[in-house]
Amino acid sequence: MRLTVYNGSPRGKAGNTEVMLSKVIAGFSSITDPDLKIIYLSSAKQRQEACKYFAQSDLVLLGFPLYTDAMPGLVKEFIESLAPYVGQDDNTNMAFLVQSGFPEAHHSRFVERYLKKLARRLNAPYAGTIVKGGCEGVRLMPDSMNRKLFDGLREAGADLAKDGKFNPEKLKILAKPERYHPILAPVFKLLLKIPVTQSYWNGLLKKNEAYEKRFATPFRE
Amino acid sequence: MNITILNGNPEDKKSGFDKYLSDLQLKLEKANHTVETLTLRNLDAGYCTGCWSCWVKTPGECIFDDDSHRVCRAVINSDLVLFASPVIMGYLSAEMKKFMDKLIPLVHPYLIVDKGEAHHRHRYKPSNYPLGALLLEKTPGTDNEDIEIIAAIHARTMLNMKTKNAFTMLIDQPVEEVTHAINCL
Numbered sequence: 001m002r003l004t005v006y007n008g009s010p011r012g013k014a015g016n017t018e019v020m021l022s023k024v025i026a027g028f029s030s031i032t033d034p035d036l037k038i039i040y041l042s043s044a045k046q047r048q049e050a051c052k053y054f055a056q057s058d059l060v061l062l063g064f065p066l067y068t069d070a071m072p073g074l075v076k077e078f079i080e081s082l083a084p085y086v087g088q089d090d091n092t093n094m095a096f097l098v099q100s101g102f103p104e105a106h107h108s109r110f111v112e113r114y115l116k117k118l119a120r121r122l123n124a125p126y127a128g129t130i131v132k133g134g135c136e137g138v139r140l141m142p143d144s145m146n147r148k149l150f151d152g153l154r155e156a157g158a159d160l161a162k163d164g165k166f167n168p169e170k171l172k173i174l175a176k177p178e179r180y181h182p183i184l185a186p187v188f189k190l191l192l193k194i195p196v197t198q199s200y201w202n203g204l205l206k207k208n209e210a211y212e213k214r215f216a217t218p219f220r221e
Numbered sequence: 222m223n224i225t226i227l228n229g230n231p232e233d234k235k236s237g238f239d240k241y242l243s244d245l246q247l248k249l250e251k252a253n254h255t256v257e258t259l260t261l262r263n264l265d266a267g268y269c270t271g272c273w274s275c276w277v278k279t280p281g282e283c284i285f286d287d288d289s290h291r292v293c294r295a296v297i298n299s300d301l302v303l304f305a306s307p308v309i310m311g312y313l314s315a316e317m318k319k320f321m322d323k324l325i326p327l328v329h330p331y332l333i334v335d336k337g338e339a340h341h342r343h344r345y346k347p348s349n350y351p352l353g354a355l356l357l358e359k360t361p362g363t364d365n366e367d368i369e370i371i372a373a374i375h376a377r378t379m380l381n382m383k384t385k386n387a388f389t390m391l392i393d394q395p396v397e398e399v400t401h402a403i404n405c406l
Protein backbone atom coordinates (compact mmCIF):
# COMPACT_ATOMS: atom_id res chain seq x y z
CA MET A 1 0.00 0.00 0.00
CA ARG A 2 1.68 3.17 -1.21
CA LEU A 3 0.39 6.11 0.81
CA THR A 4 1.40 9.65 -0.15
CA VAL A 5 0.66 12.37 2.37
CA TYR A 6 0.72 15.95 1.12
CA ASN A 7 1.17 18.47 3.90
CA GLY A 8 -0.27 21.70 2.45
CA SER A 9 0.55 23.93 5.41
CA PRO A 10 2.62 27.01 4.59
CA ARG A 11 4.29 26.37 7.97
CA GLY A 12 5.36 22.88 6.90
CA LYS A 13 6.66 20.73 9.74
CA ALA A 14 6.12 23.51 12.29
CA GLY A 15 2.34 23.75 11.84
CA ASN A 16 -0.80 22.26 13.33
CA THR A 17 -1.55 20.35 10.12
CA GLU A 18 1.67 18.36 10.68
CA VAL A 19 0.58 17.33 14.17
CA MET A 20 -2.86 16.31 12.97
CA LEU A 21 -1.66 14.41 9.89
CA SER A 22 0.84 12.51 12.04
CA LYS A 23 -2.03 11.14 14.17
CA VAL A 24 -3.96 10.02 11.09
CA ILE A 25 -0.82 8.30 9.78
CA ALA A 26 -0.27 6.62 13.17
CA GLY A 27 -3.83 5.25 13.10
CA PHE A 28 -3.37 4.05 9.53
CA SER A 29 -0.07 2.34 10.38
CA SER A 30 -1.65 0.54 13.33
CA ILE A 31 -3.71 -1.47 10.81
CA THR A 32 -1.32 -1.81 7.90
CA ASP A 33 2.23 -0.66 7.44
CA PRO A 34 2.19 1.64 4.39
CA ASP A 35 4.95 2.44 1.97
CA LEU A 36 4.79 6.07 3.13
CA LYS A 37 5.93 9.22 1.38
CA ILE A 38 5.36 12.63 2.98
CA ILE A 39 5.59 15.72 0.81
CA TYR A 40 5.76 19.27 2.18
CA LEU A 41 4.12 21.58 -0.30
CA SER A 42 5.62 24.61 1.48
CA SER A 43 8.94 23.62 -0.08
CA ALA A 44 9.06 24.98 -3.64
CA LYS A 45 11.23 22.06 -4.71
CA GLN A 46 8.93 19.40 -3.24
CA ARG A 47 5.87 21.20 -4.63
CA GLN A 48 7.23 21.03 -8.16
CA GLU A 49 7.83 17.28 -7.92
CA ALA A 50 4.66 16.58 -5.94
CA CYS A 51 2.39 15.58 -8.82
CA LYS A 52 4.55 12.69 -9.94
CA TYR A 53 3.83 10.83 -6.69
CA PHE A 54 0.10 11.18 -7.27
CA ALA A 55 -0.18 8.48 -9.93
CA GLN A 56 2.33 6.23 -8.19
CA SER A 57 0.23 6.02 -5.01
CA ASP A 58 -2.64 3.75 -4.00
CA LEU A 59 -3.96 6.42 -1.67
CA VAL A 60 -3.23 10.13 -1.17
CA LEU A 61 -4.05 12.23 1.85
CA LEU A 62 -3.94 16.01 1.37
CA GLY A 63 -4.12 18.14 4.51
CA PHE A 64 -4.11 21.92 4.84
CA PRO A 65 -5.20 24.82 7.04
CA LEU A 66 -8.16 26.90 5.87
CA TYR A 67 -6.85 30.11 4.24
CA THR A 68 -9.46 32.75 3.31
CA ASP A 69 -12.16 30.05 3.36
CA ALA A 70 -10.33 27.77 0.92
CA MET A 71 -6.97 26.09 0.30
CA PRO A 72 -3.72 28.08 0.70
CA GLY A 73 -2.33 29.46 -2.57
CA LEU A 74 0.52 26.97 -2.65
CA VAL A 75 -1.95 24.07 -2.38
CA LYS A 76 -3.85 25.51 -5.34
CA GLU A 77 -0.59 25.51 -7.30
CA PHE A 78 -0.17 21.81 -6.48
CA ILE A 79 -3.78 21.06 -7.50
CA GLU A 80 -3.15 22.80 -10.84
CA SER A 81 -0.18 20.50 -11.39
CA LEU A 82 -2.61 17.54 -11.31
CA ALA A 83 -4.33 18.79 -14.50
CA PRO A 84 -2.68 16.11 -16.69
CA TYR A 85 -4.56 13.43 -14.71
CA VAL A 86 -8.01 14.87 -15.46
CA GLY A 87 -10.00 12.41 -17.55
CA GLN A 88 -7.65 9.49 -16.91
CA ASP A 89 -9.13 6.25 -15.60
CA ASP A 90 -8.37 4.67 -12.26
CA ASN A 91 -6.83 7.60 -10.49
CA THR A 92 -5.65 7.32 -6.91
CA ASN A 93 -8.07 7.19 -3.98
CA MET A 94 -8.13 10.66 -2.37
CA ALA A 95 -8.63 11.62 1.29
CA PHE A 96 -8.44 15.12 2.77
CA LEU A 97 -7.99 16.96 6.05
CA VAL A 98 -8.96 20.62 6.53
CA GLN A 99 -8.29 22.34 9.85
CA SER A 100 -8.98 25.92 10.84
CA GLY A 101 -8.60 28.39 13.65
CA PHE A 102 -12.32 29.18 13.73
CA PRO A 103 -14.06 27.31 16.52
CA GLU A 104 -16.74 25.84 14.25
CA ALA A 105 -16.30 23.22 11.53
CA HIS A 106 -18.92 24.97 9.36
CA HIS A 107 -16.33 27.39 7.90
CA SER A 108 -14.54 24.51 6.15
CA ARG A 109 -17.64 22.90 4.60
CA PHE A 110 -17.47 25.10 1.51
CA VAL A 111 -13.98 24.00 0.51
CA GLU A 112 -14.96 20.43 1.45
CA ARG A 113 -17.49 20.61 -1.37
CA TYR A 114 -14.68 21.71 -3.69
CA LEU A 115 -12.48 18.79 -2.62
CA LYS A 116 -15.24 16.27 -3.25
CA LYS A 117 -15.67 17.71 -6.73
CA LEU A 118 -11.89 17.64 -7.24
CA ALA A 119 -11.83 13.89 -6.62
CA ARG A 120 -14.65 13.46 -9.15
CA ARG A 121 -12.80 15.68 -11.64
CA LEU A 122 -9.83 13.33 -11.34
CA ASN A 123 -11.95 10.13 -11.56
CA ALA A 124 -10.58 9.34 -8.13
CA PRO A 125 -12.56 7.51 -5.44
CA TYR A 126 -13.35 10.02 -2.68
CA ALA A 127 -12.42 8.73 0.78
CA GLY A 128 -13.80 11.76 2.63
CA THR A 129 -12.58 14.90 4.35
CA ILE A 130 -11.67 15.27 8.01
CA VAL A 131 -12.88 18.74 9.04
CA LYS A 132 -11.93 20.29 12.34
CA GLY A 133 -12.07 23.83 13.72
CA GLY A 134 -10.42 25.40 16.76
CA CYS A 135 -6.99 24.09 15.77
CA GLU A 136 -4.78 27.20 15.99
CA GLY A 137 -3.33 26.11 19.33
CA VAL A 138 -3.03 22.34 18.75
CA ARG A 139 0.74 22.31 18.54
CA LEU A 140 1.09 24.41 21.72
CA MET A 141 -1.33 22.50 23.95
CA PRO A 142 -0.31 19.69 26.24
CA ASP A 143 -1.22 16.31 24.74
CA SER A 144 -3.77 15.75 27.50
CA MET A 145 -5.89 18.62 26.14
CA ASN A 146 -5.73 17.23 22.63
CA ARG A 147 -6.49 13.64 23.64
CA LYS A 148 -10.03 13.49 22.28
CA LEU A 149 -8.99 15.09 18.99
CA PHE A 150 -5.94 12.86 18.61
CA ASP A 151 -7.95 9.71 19.39
CA GLY A 152 -10.48 10.73 16.74
CA LEU A 153 -7.75 11.36 14.17
CA ARG A 154 -6.07 8.02 14.89
CA GLU A 155 -9.40 6.24 14.56
CA ALA A 156 -10.04 8.01 11.24
CA GLY A 157 -6.63 6.83 10.04
CA ALA A 158 -7.41 3.26 11.10
CA ASP A 159 -10.78 3.37 9.27
CA LEU A 160 -9.02 4.65 6.16
CA ALA A 161 -6.63 1.67 6.27
CA LYS A 162 -9.42 -0.84 6.92
CA ASP A 163 -12.16 0.42 4.60
CA GLY A 164 -10.32 2.64 2.10
CA LYS A 165 -12.43 5.57 3.33
CA PHE A 166 -13.33 7.49 6.45
CA ASN A 167 -16.48 6.73 8.42
CA PRO A 168 -18.79 9.73 7.78
CA GLU A 169 -20.62 9.34 11.12
CA LYS A 170 -17.36 9.38 13.09
CA LEU A 171 -16.16 12.42 11.11
CA LYS A 172 -19.33 14.27 12.11
CA ILE A 173 -18.59 13.64 15.78
CA LEU A 174 -14.93 14.61 15.37
CA ALA A 175 -15.95 17.88 13.64
CA LYS A 176 -18.07 19.14 16.57
CA PRO A 177 -18.90 21.92 17.18
CA GLU A 178 -20.31 22.15 13.67
CA ARG A 179 -22.05 25.50 14.32
CA TYR A 180 -23.40 27.33 17.31
CA HIS A 181 -27.15 27.29 17.72
CA PRO A 182 -28.57 30.79 17.13
CA ILE A 183 -29.94 30.76 20.71
CA LEU A 184 -26.36 30.45 21.94
CA ALA A 185 -25.05 33.40 19.90
CA PRO A 186 -25.13 35.85 22.85
CA VAL A 187 -23.22 33.35 25.04
CA PHE A 188 -20.73 32.79 22.27
CA LYS A 189 -20.37 36.56 21.83
CA LEU A 190 -19.58 36.95 25.49
CA LEU A 191 -17.13 34.06 25.37
CA LEU A 192 -15.11 35.72 22.62
CA LYS A 193 -14.98 38.95 24.62
CA ILE A 194 -13.42 37.47 27.72
CA PRO A 195 -9.69 38.18 27.84
CA VAL A 196 -8.60 34.53 27.77
CA THR A 197 -9.80 34.09 24.15
CA GLN A 198 -7.63 37.04 23.06
CA SER A 199 -4.70 36.19 25.30
CA TYR A 200 -3.03 34.02 22.67
CA TRP A 201 -2.81 36.96 20.24
CA ASN A 202 -2.16 39.54 22.97
CA GLY A 203 0.74 37.47 24.30
CA LEU A 204 2.35 37.38 20.87
CA LEU A 205 1.67 41.10 20.28
CA LYS A 206 3.28 42.04 23.60
CA LYS A 207 6.27 39.79 23.05
CA ASN A 208 6.87 41.62 19.76
CA GLU A 209 6.28 45.04 21.33
CA ALA A 210 3.44 45.51 18.87
CA TYR A 211 0.52 45.49 21.30
CA GLU A 212 0.01 49.27 21.18
CA LYS A 213 -0.10 49.10 17.37
CA ARG A 214 -2.52 46.20 17.22
CA PHE A 215 -5.33 48.26 15.65
CA ALA A 216 -3.04 49.97 13.09
CA THR A 217 -4.64 50.86 9.74
CA PRO A 218 -1.59 51.48 7.54
CA PHE A 219 -3.20 51.40 4.12
CA ARG A 220 -6.26 53.60 4.32
CA GLU A 221 -5.81 56.96 2.55
CA MET B 222 -16.86 54.40 -7.88
CA ASN B 223 -13.28 53.50 -7.25
CA ILE B 224 -12.85 50.07 -8.77
CA THR B 225 -9.88 47.71 -8.51
CA ILE B 226 -9.72 44.84 -10.96
CA LEU B 227 -7.50 42.00 -9.76
CA ASN B 228 -6.49 40.10 -12.88
CA GLY B 229 -5.65 36.52 -11.86
CA ASN B 230 -4.97 35.28 -15.40
CA PRO B 231 -1.66 33.39 -15.08
CA GLU B 232 -0.81 33.33 -18.79
CA ASP B 233 0.38 36.08 -21.11
CA LYS B 234 -0.69 34.10 -24.12
CA LYS B 235 -4.34 33.89 -23.12
CA SER B 236 -4.82 37.42 -24.36
CA GLY B 237 -8.61 37.05 -24.70
CA PHE B 238 -9.00 37.33 -20.96
CA ASP B 239 -6.71 40.36 -20.60
CA LYS B 240 -8.35 41.97 -23.63
CA TYR B 241 -11.79 41.53 -22.05
CA LEU B 242 -10.58 43.25 -18.87
CA SER B 243 -9.03 46.17 -20.74
CA ASP B 244 -12.27 46.62 -22.75
CA LEU B 245 -14.20 46.51 -19.50
CA GLN B 246 -11.91 49.10 -17.93
CA LEU B 247 -12.53 51.48 -20.88
CA LYS B 248 -16.29 51.03 -20.64
CA LEU B 249 -16.23 51.62 -16.88
CA GLU B 250 -14.09 54.74 -17.26
CA LYS B 251 -16.57 56.05 -19.83
CA ALA B 252 -19.24 55.56 -17.19
CA ASN B 253 -17.19 57.82 -14.89
CA HIS B 254 -15.67 55.16 -12.67
CA THR B 255 -12.02 55.30 -11.63
CA VAL B 256 -10.45 51.95 -12.45
CA GLU B 257 -7.10 50.37 -11.67
CA THR B 258 -6.24 46.91 -12.98
CA LEU B 259 -3.56 44.98 -11.13
CA THR B 260 -2.23 42.13 -13.25
CA LEU B 261 -1.16 39.82 -10.48
CA ARG B 262 1.25 37.68 -12.52
CA ASN B 263 3.39 40.79 -13.07
CA LEU B 264 3.54 41.61 -9.36
CA ASP B 265 6.22 40.35 -7.04
CA ALA B 266 5.13 38.43 -3.96
CA GLY B 267 5.67 35.03 -2.41
CA TYR B 268 3.01 32.80 -0.93
CA CYS B 269 1.77 33.58 2.57
CA THR B 270 4.07 31.67 4.95
CA GLY B 271 1.56 31.62 7.82
CA CYS B 272 3.94 33.54 10.10
CA TRP B 273 1.11 35.85 11.31
CA SER B 274 3.56 38.75 11.53
CA CYS B 275 0.88 40.87 9.83
CA TRP B 276 -1.22 40.26 12.95
CA VAL B 277 1.32 40.20 15.76
CA LYS B 278 4.56 41.91 14.65
CA THR B 279 3.81 44.54 12.00
CA PRO B 280 0.03 44.86 12.56
CA GLY B 281 -1.84 45.49 9.32
CA GLU B 282 0.95 44.74 6.84
CA CYS B 283 2.86 41.74 5.54
CA ILE B 284 6.36 41.65 7.06
CA PHE B 285 7.78 40.92 3.60
CA ASP B 286 8.27 44.06 1.57
CA ASP B 287 6.51 42.83 -1.56
CA ASP B 288 3.71 43.89 -3.90
CA SER B 289 1.04 42.53 -1.54
CA HIS B 290 1.25 45.94 0.17
CA ARG B 291 0.21 47.56 -3.10
CA VAL B 292 -2.70 45.14 -3.47
CA CYS B 293 -3.87 45.68 0.13
CA ARG B 294 -3.70 49.45 -0.31
CA ALA B 295 -5.71 49.30 -3.56
CA VAL B 296 -8.34 46.98 -2.06
CA ILE B 297 -9.02 48.90 1.15
CA ASN B 298 -9.31 52.21 -0.75
CA SER B 299 -11.78 50.86 -3.33
CA ASP B 300 -15.56 50.76 -3.44
CA LEU B 301 -15.54 47.59 -5.51
CA VAL B 302 -12.95 44.87 -6.10
CA LEU B 303 -13.45 42.66 -9.12
CA PHE B 304 -11.78 39.28 -8.63
CA ALA B 305 -11.20 38.23 -12.24
CA SER B 306 -9.82 34.80 -13.04
CA PRO B 307 -10.06 31.93 -15.48
CA VAL B 308 -11.38 28.80 -13.72
CA ILE B 309 -8.49 26.37 -13.34
CA MET B 310 -9.14 22.91 -11.90
CA GLY B 311 -12.49 24.16 -10.69
CA TYR B 312 -11.28 27.19 -8.78
CA LEU B 313 -9.70 30.64 -9.06
CA SER B 314 -6.09 30.58 -10.26
CA ALA B 315 -3.25 29.93 -7.79
CA GLU B 316 -2.01 33.39 -8.72
CA MET B 317 -5.29 34.91 -7.48
CA LYS B 318 -5.39 32.72 -4.37
CA LYS B 319 -1.83 33.76 -3.49
CA PHE B 320 -2.87 37.41 -3.33
CA MET B 321 -6.16 36.64 -1.57
CA ASP B 322 -4.19 34.91 1.19
CA LYS B 323 -2.17 38.10 1.47
CA LEU B 324 -5.26 40.20 2.14
CA ILE B 325 -5.50 38.90 5.72
CA PRO B 326 -3.61 41.92 7.16
CA LEU B 327 -6.81 43.84 6.33
CA VAL B 328 -8.60 42.05 9.17
CA HIS B 329 -7.69 41.55 12.82
CA PRO B 330 -6.73 38.26 14.51
CA TYR B 331 -9.37 38.72 17.24
CA LEU B 332 -12.57 36.81 16.59
CA ILE B 333 -16.01 38.35 16.87
CA VAL B 334 -19.52 36.97 16.38
CA ASP B 335 -21.19 37.89 13.10
CA LYS B 336 -24.45 36.23 11.98
CA GLY B 337 -24.05 33.70 14.78
CA GLU B 338 -20.59 32.61 13.61
CA ALA B 339 -17.03 33.43 14.59
CA HIS B 340 -15.32 35.77 12.16
CA HIS B 341 -12.25 37.96 12.24
CA ARG B 342 -12.66 41.40 13.74
CA HIS B 343 -12.50 44.32 11.31
CA ARG B 344 -9.22 46.29 11.27
CA TYR B 345 -10.58 49.21 9.26
CA LYS B 346 -14.01 50.76 9.76
CA PRO B 347 -16.58 48.22 8.55
CA SER B 348 -17.77 50.78 5.97
CA ASN B 349 -14.23 50.98 4.51
CA TYR B 350 -14.33 47.45 3.13
CA PRO B 351 -15.13 47.32 -0.61
CA LEU B 352 -17.82 45.21 -2.21
CA GLY B 353 -16.45 42.14 -3.94
CA ALA B 354 -17.51 40.63 -7.25
CA LEU B 355 -16.40 37.64 -9.29
CA LEU B 356 -15.66 37.68 -13.00
CA LEU B 357 -14.81 34.20 -14.26
CA GLU B 358 -13.85 32.50 -17.48
CA LYS B 359 -15.13 28.98 -18.04
CA THR B 360 -12.25 26.91 -19.38
CA PRO B 361 -12.64 23.42 -20.92
CA GLY B 362 -13.95 21.09 -18.20
CA THR B 363 -15.60 23.87 -16.17
CA ASP B 364 -19.27 23.21 -15.41
CA ASN B 365 -21.99 25.17 -13.61
CA GLU B 366 -21.37 23.30 -10.37
CA ASP B 367 -17.78 24.63 -10.37
CA ILE B 368 -19.09 28.19 -10.73
CA GLU B 369 -21.54 27.60 -7.86
CA ILE B 370 -18.79 26.21 -5.62
CA ILE B 371 -16.48 29.16 -6.36
CA ALA B 372 -19.30 31.65 -5.70
CA ALA B 373 -20.23 29.91 -2.43
CA ILE B 374 -16.63 29.98 -1.17
CA HIS B 375 -16.21 33.58 -2.28
CA ALA B 376 -19.35 34.64 -0.41
CA ARG B 377 -17.70 33.24 2.74
CA THR B 378 -14.42 35.04 2.04
CA MET B 379 -16.29 38.31 1.55
CA LEU B 380 -18.18 37.75 4.80
CA ASN B 381 -14.83 37.42 6.57
CA MET B 382 -13.75 40.63 4.81
CA LYS B 383 -16.74 42.45 6.35
CA THR B 384 -18.45 42.73 2.99
CA LYS B 385 -20.32 40.67 0.41
CA ASN B 386 -19.99 39.24 -3.06
CA ALA B 387 -22.15 41.58 -5.16
CA PHE B 388 -22.33 39.32 -8.22
CA THR B 389 -20.73 36.43 -10.08
CA MET B 390 -20.48 36.88 -13.83
CA LEU B 391 -18.80 35.07 -16.72
CA ILE B 392 -16.73 36.70 -19.46
CA ASP B 393 -18.89 35.09 -22.15
CA GLN B 394 -21.24 38.00 -21.46
CA PRO B 395 -20.53 41.30 -23.27
CA VAL B 396 -18.55 43.89 -21.24
CA GLU B 397 -21.64 46.13 -21.44
CA GLU B 398 -23.53 43.72 -19.19
CA VAL B 399 -20.79 43.69 -16.55
CA THR B 400 -20.64 47.49 -16.76
CA HIS B 401 -24.41 47.63 -16.33
CA ALA B 402 -24.28 45.32 -13.30
CA ILE B 403 -21.65 47.61 -11.74
CA ASN B 404 -23.63 50.75 -12.54
CA CYS B 405 -26.60 49.19 -10.74
CA LEU B 406 -24.68 48.68 -7.47
